[in-house]
Amino acid sequence: MKLDGYSNLIKIGEGGMAHVYRGIQDSLQRPVAIKLLINDLSFDEEARHRFERESYIIARLNHANIIHVIDRGINREEMPYFVMEYVEGIELSTAAKIRNISYSEKIDIIIQVLKALSYAHNNNVIHRDIKPDNILIDDDCNVKILDFGIAQFYEGKGKSGERTCTGTIMGTYNYMSPEQRKSSENVSAQSDLYSVGVVMYGLFTGKLPTGRYPDPMVLNQDIPQELNALILKCLNTNPDDRPRSAEQLKTQLLALSKGAHLNTEKKTSR
DSSP, X not given: OOBTTEXXXXXXXXXXXXXXXXXXXXXXXXXXXXXXEOGGGTTOHHHHHHHHHHHHHHHHOOOTTBOOEEEEEEOTTSOEEEEEEOOOOEEHHHHHHHSOOOHHHHHHHHHHHHHHHHHHHHTTEXXXXXXXXXXXXXXXXXXXXXXXXXXXXXXXXXXXXXXXXXXXXXXXXGGSOHHHHHOGGGXXXXXXXXXXXXXXXXXXXXXXXXXXXXXHHHHOTTSOHHHHHHHHHHTOSSGXXXXXXXXXXXXXXXXXXXXXXXXXXOOOOO
């Protein structure tokens, strides 16, 4: 692929909607990541609209734990693209398999995710696809939230704003809240917190909470009772029984960690 203003483009990822390239921004000689809508969707107006909305959503979310958008445009083939900061790191799903992530590092990762979500929710954005594949971490366990492709504006609890795809349930099933599996109309900030609960359950137990799942501490006896209770609270079927906000859950995790995340010894093995 060729793109004016960028060179040395190498494909580093692809999905059902877009390809991602690593390249160099010629004007500043810095590495960037470029997301390009795939050719098969060139005449799909809804897909183009959703793709372009993603860049607008990320651009309005200026937070250290959310990937930054640098530029956007249309290439010579009339396909939309947007340019993001390039971050050296791997998805949490991969890191959890190949690294020995300590307890305090796991807590710190979730706290950073919640910082990003608290900021997004305060700006009326629900991510709707929080999962390990969309959580990028570097060698020091610094977090960046990725992929706002199905993110949604909302007007408050239980009132969703513009939908990304009318009448379609979107997301990753094993990480979706019960209400999101039924209808996008019912999605709220608490839906993202359910997904965080699934991520925590998996991160601390190595399993997903499907079917009649056991308490996390049954699978991992090193999990404190307080953390066990927080994870289960996030996984409540009723959104009203989950934490009130990402900020509240973050505060509870900070209290649980007693500042341990601030003094994390980097013991990861790579």
